[in-house]
Amino acid sequence: MFLYRLKRTVKLGVKSLWMHRLRSTLTALGIIFGVSSVIAMLAIGEGASRDAQEKIAQLGSKNIIIKTIKPPEDQSSIGQQQTLVEYGLTYDDAERFQNGIPNVQVLVPNRRLSHQALYRNRRASIEVIGTVPWYPEISPTRVRFGRFLSTIDMHYKRGVCIVDERVVRELFGFDDPLGQDLKIGSDYYRVVGVATEQSAAASAAVNQLEQRDATGAKKAAGANVGGIYIPLTTVKDRFGETTMQVSAASGQTLERVELQEIIVQVQSIDMVLGTRRSVETLISRFHKKNDYEIVVPLELMRQAKDIQRIFTIVLGSIAAISLLVGGIGIMNIMMATVSERTREIGIRRALGAKKRDIVFQFLSETLLLTLAGGVLGIVLGSAIPYFVTQFGQMRTAVTSGSLVLAFGISAAVGITFGLYPAIRAANMDPIESLRHE
């Protein structure tokens, strides 16, 4: 019985809306655009947020990265032909972190250099990462083929390297890189393993961070086509720690930097911030020059989340306002419809319709309109992010939550803005409305 009534009411609603096709379509458009903008806005916001979080997560949420940065130059050094500037993190620092700070689970000291690599007649600028065998523990980098560095490599300062997949593409082409020799600087290195490359997103994030350091070597890192991992001890032995920097301000400068970064991993995420404070206290005692920077991916992630939340709220409210406007449009049309159909209401009342039957009739008409608008809006709203991704090179993510939300909002709009006209229709005097022309 109830189903029959529902079916009848829906059928009647469709007929009445069909009578005024153009009007119904225009009214539904308000809702369609409202709903689709809610979905599209949330999808764009969500996509951007996931993107940022993924980038940062690549850096490791349990990691604390202490980086060397070039301290502000002394005025006195200007004009001197050649100077030796010594700054940055040292092996002593690494030892102090290892021994002096509780909760440190893994500690990785890294040396990073920009260099040219040569294989047969092919050449590529790469980043040499002098690191330790347990580097993969704190990084998303994984070994694809072969092996990573071993303690024996470290101990004997062997000339071995692990190349990442980008280097393989650039230098080796179709050759199997394992067992081949690469020339970096004046020495040859045997390739013992292939590692996954850091995803474009992650390296972009790293580059973003690196652009803040003042070291010329680091700035150039952005242009590198890949990374080659070499034992830290080998790098120290073969490349030394002194590099020549040429800058317009001070001419040639010799710089001595022991380590470019020390990455510390703690046992669990809630220890990150406490450990960061310990690291800061410890390092500030030994570095009077401001030549280091502490990057905590977890903090960046939180900041990014906060920014994204604001972003989502702003976009969401703009979209919600357009839905509200759509809702007001619907209410307006329904008021007009009710007064236009006064006579029909009178006839129905005379033929036995109760007030609640009339309310139900007009409310279901409004609901049909908004729900149809909602469905079309969902379709359109899911299509917009697709095109944004396709043509705008921007990541988007349509979440099922946003679909439910948008549909729920359109239903709520239908009920809210449909109720008043419907009640007004029901409260009309049947005698008056029968006489209405």
Add this chain to the structure above:
Amino acid sequence: MIEFRESPKAKADMPTLQMKNLCKSYQLGTHELRVLRDINVSIYAGEYVAIMGPSGSGKSTLLNMIGCLDRPTSGDYLLGGQNVAVLDDDQLSMIRGARIGFVFQSFNLIAQLNVVENIEIPMYYQNFTEHESNRRARELAHMVGLGDRLGHRPSELSGGQQQRVAIARALSNDPLIVLADEPTGNLDSTSGADILTILDRLHAEGKTLIIVTHDEQIATCAERVIRLFDGRIAKEEYNKR
């Protein structure tokens, strides 16, 4: 909830419709306008009654009262043994839907619905099943001679055909009384005559008909004529047939 089925107490000699000292007045500012005064009337099952009177005589108000669209200011109105004066709005709607069949001067069909759907409206509000109401609507449409127009919209029908749909609609809920307000007022004489023939046939089948008109010609079709003047029943006369 009130039960609208005929109570066992209702006997054949009990009037279908009975008004006792019924008054209706409207408040116009400080002035009280008394539209109906002391109406006493009984109409029995199967009667064919015409209500006549000049404009302003309270005809329309009495019609609204009989049709349960309005409640009396004082006095009682019993319809099938039920006192309408004490019912609330929902109950009035239910009693209209269950016991009254309306035929209006201007047909009052719903434009977006076809013939069958228009006939189904009263049944829709009376909890008929889908199958039952559809079958009944088709039957009634055949009965008024519109068996070949079932899917037509009111705008595709002539005035006379529209009024026949309206009559079918008025019969669909099997009412106690069929209430017709100037049923031929908007029709040419041929269509009007058709409608009167149908009404005669209904009367012959035992329906209780009340027809409100100012046309003497039409009133002669009825068995009994009630003449209103100035809100009172001025005269009741029986037509010889």
